[in-house]
Amino acid sequence: SGGGGQKGPGAAAPPLVVHAIDSGTFQENFNPFHLEGVNFGTTGMIYETLEYFNKLKPGETQPWLALSHAWSNDGKTITFTLRQGVKWTDGKPFTADDVVFTFETMIKHPELNKSAVELAGAKALAPDKVQLDFKSTSYAKLFNISGSTAIVPKHLFEKENPVTFTNPKPVGTGPYKLVKFSAQLYEMTKNPDYWQPGKPVVPTVRFPAYTANAVQTGLQQGEIDWAGAFVPDIDKIYVQGKPETNKYYFPPEGVVALLPNLTHPVLSKPEVRQAISLAIDRDKIVKVAERGYTKVAHPTGIPIPGGEAFLPPAYKNAAYKVDIAKAKELLKGVDPAQLKFQLLVPSPFTDWVNAAQLIREDLAKVGITVETRGVAFQDWVSKVGKGSYDLSIRATPAGASPYFQMRSLLFSELAKPVGTAATGNYQRWKDAASDKLIHDYAATDDLAAQQKAAQGLGTIMVEKLPVLPLFYSPAWAQFRTSKYVGWPSEQDPYAMPSPYTSPDAAVVLLNLRPAGT
Amino acid sequence: MKIRIGAGILVFFALMALAGPLLISADPAATSDAGLQGPSGAHWLGTTQTGQDILTQIVYGSRVSLGVGVLSAVIATAFAIAVGLVGGYFGGAVDEVLSVLTNIFLVLPALPLIIVLAGYLPQRGVASVAVVIAVTGWAWGARVLRAQTLSVRRRDFVEAARASGEGPIRVIFFEILPVLLPVIATSFLATVVGAILAEAGLSFLGLADLSTVSWGSMLYFAQNGQALLIGAWWWFVPPGLCIALIGTGLALVNFGLDEIANPRLRTIKVRKARA
Amino acid sequence: MSDIVLEGRNLTKHFKAARGRGTVHAVDDVSLALRSGTASALVGESGCGKSTVARLLAQVYPPTSGQVLLRGRKVTGFREYRRQVQLIFQDPFASLNPFHRVRYHLARPLRLHGHARSAAHEKELVAELLERVSLTPVEQFMDKLPHELSGGQRQRVAIARALAVRPVALIADEPVSMLDVSIRLGVLRLLETLAAESGLALLYITHDIASARYFAEDITVMYAGRLIESGPSEALTQSPRHPYTQLLLDSAPDPARHSAPVPRLGARGEPPSLIAPPGGCRFHPRCPVAMPVCAGEVPGRTVLGADRWTHCWQAEARPTSVPGG
Amino acid sequence: MRFLARRLGFYLLTAWAAVTLNFLIPRLMPGDPVDLLVARLKGNVDPAAVEAMKKAFGISDAGLWTQYVDYLGNLFRGELGRSITFFPTEVSTVIADSLPWTIGLVGVATLISYVVGTSLGVLMAWKRGTWLDGVLPAATFLHAVPYFWVALVLVFVFGSTLQWFPGSRAYGLEVTPGVTGDFLASVAYHATLPAVTIVVASMADRILGMRNVMVTTLGEDYVVMAEAKGLTSRRVMWAYAARNAILPNITSFALSLGFVVGGSVLTEIVFSYPGIGSMLLKGVENEDFPLMQGIFLVISLAVLVANLLADLAYVLLDPRTRQ
C-alpha cells in the first residue's frame, strides 16, 4: 500500500469515540507487559500478537504477526514463522529478535508472565523463525503464548526496565499510533504504513476518560460511539428508540455459577445439589437480576453459541427446568434442620447481590434456608479462596477454548485444603475422571481429541453437578452505526465486540467501514 | 418550637425503625416483576429496578441507618466523655496527651480516614462500620467536653464538693457529668447526624455491607441503576430525603437545646418600637 | 483569748502563669491564725491573693512553702482535714450544683463523714441544718433545686453544707459580695451567730473593709500577696497604721461626705503585677510617704500592741505615729 | 508568636501522627493486594509470579521498625510507592495529576461558601426578625443533606433534565488541556455543578455557625456601645460585630475543612471529577493500598496546612494572640 495512506473520502471520515475501561483519569502507561494501569489499546491497536484467537468461536485462529506455528517435542516446543515486511512505526523492521526479546523478558521477569506460560527458552532460528521451548506440554496454552502476548520492539525496550517502564511514546506494529495524551483523553491515529493494505479505515480513535457513572450520560447524550459498559436500563439510556443505529451485542464470555462448598457435609451430597439446581429459577435471575442482558447457561457451562462442538451429544439440547416437586423429593432424606446455608456474595457486584436474593427466595420454596451475606470484594476473594463459605457465586472465564474454563472449574490440583487459598476449583471438586479428561485435553493439539475431552467434562458437569452454572457472564458492547458499520454481531461473531478486549478490539476496528457503504 | 418539630421528626423515624417492620412485614429485599414503577397505590413510593418496594426498603433501612448512627454515636460519645472529662478534670500531663490526641483526630479528615479504614475492613457489617465511624467521630465531642469540664471544674460547686471530701470519681460522675448532660446531648446528637451521613457516604461508595438494606445502600443501588438517567426520582429521592430529614430533626433539637442554654439565639418577632 | 484552731505559717503560693509566662507570686509569706468562736477578717483589693490564702488554709491547694497547722498539728489525711475545715464560696449561684437538690447537697457531707446513722437520721440532720440557717419550712426547702432559690437562700444552703461536716474552722471567701445589698446583712448575721454559738473559728474574706469592721473582731489587710497590717477591727479602721490601709479607708465611699467633686487621693496607680512584684515593700511604688528603704527591703513585722502589727518602714521608724496624708 | 510556635509544634506532631497512622493502618489490617490481583487475573498465576509481584509492590517481610524507618525515609524523598491500579506509575505522580483538580475545585468552592455563608450569617443575625429568618430552616435542612445526594439532585435537574451544565468530567472532549481560554472556560463550565454542590452542602454550616456567634456578639457591650456612638449600621455590623464574631468562626471553619474535603471526595465521585477523591475510591476499590495511603496522607497534610493558614489568619485578626 502507499506510504501516504488514503486520501479522498477517507480523509473526511470522522473520529471514533471509544470508552473501554471506567476511569476518571488516565496515567501515561503504554507498556503492554503491564496488566494493571496500562491504557486500553496498547495491545491490539499499537502492539500486536503473533496470532489472533476468536473467543466467540473456540478453535478459530487467524495468523497475525506470525504466519503459522508448528508444535514439536510433545508440545514442549513451538516454532513460529513470522510475517515479513512489517515495520515498527519508527521505521525499523520487525524481526525475530523482537519476538525472542519479548519472551525472554517474560522469563527474566516472572511478574510480567501473568498467564503463567511455562517458558524455558526462546531463540531465533532465522530472521523469520522463532522457537520457544516450554517446561511442560503446552498445547493448551497456545492462546496465552501467541494470542495474548504483545510483541515489543527490542531496540526500544532493551534500554528500559520493563517492570517499571511506562512507555509514554509507544512504537508498535499495529494499525494505530498514539498522537495525543492528556489525563482525560488520549487519541490515536491510523498507522499509514500498516501491514494490512488499505486498513484501517477509521482515521482517528479517541479515548476520553469516563467513570462508570459518566459513561451512562455519555451514552445517553451520544458522545460515545463504542462502549463496553454495563447499562442498567439500556432501552431508556442508550437505545432511546433507535435500534437501527444504537446497537448492542452481549455475547457470552464466561459462566457465572453457584459454587457449593463440597467440603460441606450436606452440600457434598449430589442430591442436595441437584435439588438446589432444580429449585432455582434461572430465567427469573436472568430477567430480573441480569436485566435480560444475558442467557441462562447451558448445563455444561460451555458458552453457546460458539462452543457447540464441545457439547456432549447427549446433552446438546439440555436446558434447565424448575421442578420444585422433584427437588423436594430429592431432599426427603436430608434432615431439614441441616438445610441452612450462607450465600456469600461480593457486595459491590450488585447484580449478583440481586441474584443471591432471588436464589434465596427460590430455595426457600423447597425448605432450604439461605442467608445472603454481602461482603467486601477482597473478603469474598479470601473466603472463597480459602474455602470458608457454604455457597457462593463466581464467574469463570471461558478463555479462547473450554480448556481454561474446565480446568479452572474441575482440576483437582487446584483444589487446596480448606484454609489455604486456592486459585481455582474453589468448590474443591476431586474426581479422577475429571482430572484424566483435563490431562487428555492438554496433551493434544488435535481439535477433535480436545473436543472429545471437553464433552466428557461437560457430561460430568451435567450429571455430577460439581458447580451449578447459572447464566453466562456477558461481554458488554454498545456501538453506534451512524458513523461506521461492520461491527460483530450474532450473525457474524468474528471477534469479541467489547472495546475492552484485546486484541479483539483492534480486529473490530480493522473491520469497520464508513456508514452508508 | 424547634425542639418540638425536631423531636416530632425524630419520634416519627424512631417509630418507623422500631414499629415499621412490624407493620410492613415484607422482605425489603424481595424482588418482583414490577420493576421501576413510579409511586402508586400498590407501591406507595414505587419500586426499584428489581421490583423491590421502596417504602419497605425505607422502613427497614431506617433500622440500619439509625442503628449505625446511634451505635457509633454511643461509642464515640462514651469515648469522648472518657477522654474529655478525664483530661479536663485531672489536667496536667494526662490532659496534654489526651488533648493532643483529640486535636489530632479533630484535624484528620474523617471521611477519607473512614474510607481508608473501611477499605481495609474485611467484614463490613453494621457493627464494624459503626465502630469505624466512631473511631473517627469522637474527637469533636471530646474537645467540647474537655473545654466544658475545664470551666466546670473551676466552678465553685466542684471545689465545694471536693472541699466537703468527695473523691475524684464521684466528683467527675456526680458533680461534673450531670451538668454537662446538655452538652453531651448536643454532641451526641451531632455525632448521630455525622454518623448517619458517614454511613450513607460509605454505603454510597459501596464500602458498607450492601446486602443489608440501608438508606445508603439504597442510594448506592439507585446510583448503580442510574435512577437519575432513567428519571426514576422516586428511587433516589426518598432515602436522601430521609437522611436529610432525620439530620434536620436532630439539628433542630440541637439548636433548640442551644437556644435554651443561650436564649439570645432564638428567632424573635420584632415588635415595632413605640413610634 | 480563745485558743488557736487553725494556723497558717509563712504560707507561700506561686502559680505558673498562663501560657508559661513566668510565675505568679500569688501569696508570699503569709501567717494567719484563727481562733475558735472568733470571726477574723481578711481584707484586700481584688487579686491580692485572698482566695488563695483561703484555699491554702482549706488545703485545696498545696502551699509552695510554709505549713498549715490544725490545733498546732499538721494534718495529712485528706478527708480528716475536710472534716475540720470548711470553705464557703463567693458565688452562691456557682457553688451549688444545679443538678442536685438541697437535700443531696446537705446529705452528701453527712454521709461522707459518717455523721448520719440511718436514712431517717440523715433526714433529721438535714432538717436540723436547714433550720440552723433559717431556711424554714425545712420540708419545703429540702426538695428544691438551686435555681428555685434566691441568692441569699443559696448562700444559706452553702453554709449549711459546710456546717454539715461539723467543722471547727469555717472559711468564708467573700460570702456576700455577689448578693444584693439588702440581703447581705442576713447572711452575715447568720455567720456571726454561728461562730459565736458553736465556737467555730471563722475567717471572713472580703474587699469591703466596712463590713469587716462590723462582722469581724479583728482584721488583717493584705496587699499584693503579702500581709501588711492586722489589728482589732475597731482600732484598725479608726486608726490605720499602714499607708495602704489608710488609702483603703479613704477610698471607701462615705455617704456622709456629699462632696462632689470627689477629692483626689494621696496615692495613684494600680496594683502591681504579681508576676514581677516590686521589690521591698510591695506598696512602695504607690505609697505617698515612701522612703528609699521601702524599695530595697521588705519591712518586717512591727508589733504595735496587743494583736496589732504592721509591715511598714514608717511604723518601724515612728512606732506610735499615724502615717499618711 | 508563642501561640504560633505552639500551633506549629502541634501541627508537626499531628503530621507525624498522620504519617504514622498511615504506616500502621495497612499493617494492622488484614488483606493482601497481591491475593486480590491474583483473584482479578482469574486464576492461572504462577507462584513465582506472585512472589515477584510482591516485590514489585514493595510488600516486605522485614521487621516493623525497619519498615517504619524505610517508610519515613521514602516519605522524605517524596516516594509514596507505586500504585497498583496504575502500576507502575508512582503514587506521587497519580496524586500530582489529580491534586490540582481537587485543590482548584475545593478551594474555589470553599472560598465561595465561606464568603457567602459567613456574610449571610452576619446578615441573618443582624436582621433578625425579618424575612431572612426564613433561611434558617433551609440552612438546617441543607446542613444535614449528604453531599453526594445534593450532587445527584443537581445532576438530575441541571445535568440530565435541563442540560444546562455538564454532569461529569472536568473539561470537554473538544478542548485540549493547556492555558487557553477555551480550555479554562471548559474547566469552569464543568466545575460549576460540583462547585455548587460543595457550596450548597457546606454553606449551611457557615451560615448557622456565623449567625450564632454573631448573635452572641451582638449582645456584647462593645457592639451596643458602637451603636450608641452613632456609627453607621454597616460599620457596627462589620467593623465591630462581624470583625469579632469571625474569630471563633475561623477556628470552627478550619476544623470543618476536614468535612468539606470528605464531602468533596463524594462529590468528585458523583461528577467523575478527576480529583483526588475519585482516585481514593479507585484505590479502595482496587485495594490499591499504596495509593489509598498516599492520598489519605496528602489529604491529611493538606487539611493540616489549611488549618495552619487559618491559625495564621487568626493571629492576624486577633491582636490578643499577637504577643
Added chain:
Amino acid sequence: MNVLEIRDLGVDYQSNSGAVHAVDGVSLDLRRGEILGLAGESGSGKSTLAHAIGRLLRPPAAITGGTVTYHRADGGAVDVLGLRGEELRAFRWAELAVVFQSAMNSLNPVSTVGAQIEDVLRIHRPTMKRNARVERSVELLQRVGISADRRRSYPHELSGGMRQRAAIAIALALNPEIVIMDEPTTALDVVVQRDILHEISALREEYGFAVVFITHDLSLLMEISDRIAIMYAGRVVETGAARALHDTPRHPYTLGLLRSFPRLHGPREELLGIPGTPPDLRALPPGCAFHPRCGQALPDCREISPSLRDGVSCLLNEGKGVR
C-alpha cells in the same frame, strides 16, 4: 433647666411566660450639668432605663409608652424616642454618650483605643482631618490620665482602670451634653474606683455635661451625686437631693437600703437590712411592689399602687413617706 425629661416611660421584655415590666411609668428630670444618681437593687430596671434613654434597647425589649425629651442648649426640644435613622445617629454620642459597666466588654477587643475614639470623630465630624483626629484622641486620652503612647494599645493591653478611663475618654470625644454611666466602677477595686470617680467629677466640672450615674452602691452615690433616684421593681420610688435622701429618706425602701450599709467612720450603727428578697418582675405583688418586705406597710399598700408625688411614692403619712 432640664436637659432631659423622661415622662411615664415604660419598657417591657417580651417573653413566652409573659411580659416583664422592667421599667414601669418612670418620670425623671435631668438638669443641665448635674450628676443624677440612679440606685436600686439588681434587676430593678436601672440599665433598662439607661438603654431606653440612649435608644439602645434590642428585642425582646420594647418601649411601651412615655416620652423622652432632650432640650438643646439653644432651647430646641428633641423627641428622643421619635428619632429615626440619620437623626438618631447624629443625636447619639454628640448629645448623649454612654459608659458601660465593664470596660473590657465595652471596648472593641480587636481595635486600638485610639482607633475607637477616632471612629467616632470620623463619622460625626466628616470634615476633620486625620491629623486632627489623632490629635484629639491623644488629647482626650491624656485628659483622663492615659499617656499618648497608649493610643495604639489594644484594650487587653491596658489595666482595668485604664480601660475604664479609655471608655470615658471615648464618651467625651464629642463633648456630649449627657453622659450615662452604667456602673462604671463596679468591676474595679475601691482604690481605683476612687481614682476614676475623682476623674469623672473633675471632668464634669470642666466640661459641664450632665451625668446619669447608675450603681447599686448607695453610699457611693450619696457621695458623688447631686440628686438621687431610687428604683425598685421598675419604678422610681424616691427622688431627691443626695443630702436630703441621706439625712431624711422618705421611702421605707430607701431607709432600708441606707441601713444596710455598714459605715466605716463614726460610731457603729445598728444595721437593719431589708427582710425578704427582691420581687419577680413577672409576678409583681399587687399594690405597692415593696409592701411584702415593708415593715410599716398599711393595709392599703396591698391594693393601691402609689404614684410618685413630691419625690416619693409611698402611702405612709398620706404620701409623704416614713418621716
